Amino acid sequence: MFEYHGWITIRETAANEDDDVRLRQIIDELRLRIAEMADPYLLDLRWMNGEPFIHLGGNPNHRSATDVIDLFEHVAAVAPGSYGLLHMRDDEDPGHENEVRVLRLARGTITQHTEALLSPCIPKLEDPFTG
Secondary structure, three states, X not given: OEEEEEEEEOOOOOOOOOOHHHHHHXXXXXXXXXXXXXXXXXXXXXXXXXXXXXXXXXXXOOHHHOOHHXXXXXXXXXXXXXXXXXXXXXXXXXXXXXXXXXXXXXXXXEEEEEOOOOOOHHHHOOOOOOO
């Protein structure tokens, strides 16, 4: 199981002085990429209060069934002023089976961290298996 929940605020630069024409080009390209992903879960790009955001969430059987990490990496490359978080729980991730991991996008860089508020999943989120 690969559960994920995340968001990205899309900005061309960290200076918060985006070129409106370039930002709209980036958004148009991201809309095409999202449409090609054909993700059956939550994947939404929309403008709110004059700023573009991506929201995503899902729970496929395996991590390989989704491109969400690739999407974060792509946004980091084309819009390095963007920032956001992707919380992931992957019971097939060696060494991290009992953790919620956080992918952090900031200033064009992606880093991974353990989410201390939700990890270890057993016992913080679930009881130990007793069967």
